[in-house]
Amino acid sequence: MADYEIKKTLDYKGLACPMPIVKTSMEMPKIAVGDVVEILSTDPGSIADFPAWARTTGQAVLEVKQEPGLIRIYVKRQK
Amino acid sequence: MDFEKELLALKQQVADKPGPENKLTMIVFSGELDKHLAALIIATGAAAMGMKVVLFYTFWGTAALRSPKKKANGKNLIEKMFGIMLPRGNNKLILSKMHTLGAGTAMIKGLMKKKHIASLDEMYEMAGALGVQIYVCEMSMDLMGMKMEEMIDYPNMRSAGVATMLADAKESSVQFFI
Known part of the structure; x- marks a missing residue:
């Protein structure tokens, strides 16, 4: 399980x-x-797309979780 | 042959050369709905990737920027005829294939709504907020009798010529033609 605190959820x-x-x-x-x-x-x-976006913009995708009908992506702002 | 000297000279040349910028220049030439959707998806996507984005609208592409609400005065008969025959804005664009007297285009627009795909209007708004620069080809507008005053309200838009586009394209790491 992840050891980070989610500050905001973007729906x-x-x-x-x-x-x-x-x-x-x-x-x-x-x-x-x-x-x-x-x-x-x-x-x-x-x-x-999110890992590609993160790679290009210098951010970090910590985790991508797939649930039935929903994808949760955890992004850490690096800069 | 002094290889070390030559290598040093080459290294210096490479170091002096400015690399391409994190920038995308796209020529929007076509006048069809599907191609404009592709152009705007790429443009907004690239801006989201942190790239500077420059769109150069020319020939059939320019009519997509016309506002359905605005009119320009002082056109001669031929220019007026062109104005009537060319689509007045992006909502009047048709598909490059399967238009089928309007049924295909209407069906695609219906499907886009159903699948929550952003319309061109929404994408122009997004592009404006992301700082995407639009240049409208001066010569195309002149040729077809279009004027800046009949174009949509967009924050970063002005008319320009081929040199402006080429200067941007030369600095860009990605160049597209649609």
Whole structure:
């Protein structure tokens, strides 16, 4: 189990590509460096897209959890 | 042959060369709904990836930026005719395939709504908020009698020529043509 505290949950259920990534990137400046946010998505593309987005923007995806009909992504703001 | 000297000279050349920026330049040439959707998804996605994004609208692409609410004055007869024949804004664009007298385009728009895929209007709003720069090709507008005053309200949009686009494209690490 994860040993981090979730500071905020961003609910992007129902949104399609590229909106979960676009909206998350717009939220990042509002999150303190070092904080972890949980992103809720129903877009299967998010599983591959969030790690790619994090790799490019220098953020960290700590975990991607798949539940039936829901994807939970945990992102830590690194910078 | 002094290889060490040559190697040093080459190293210096590489070091002096400025690398490409984390920037995407895209030419939006086509005038169809499907291609504009692709363009805006790539543009907003790239902006979310932290890239600077420049869109250069030219030829058939420019009509997608027309506002359905605005009109420009001072057009001659041919320019007026072009104005009538070209789509007045992104809501009037049709699919490049399977338009089928409007049924296909209507069906795709219905499906997009049902599957919560953002409309072009929503994506333009998002692109504006993300700082995506739009240039409208001056020559295309002049050729088809379009004016900046009939274009949508968008925060970072102005008319420009090919040199502006090429200067951006040269600095960009990614270039697309749609």
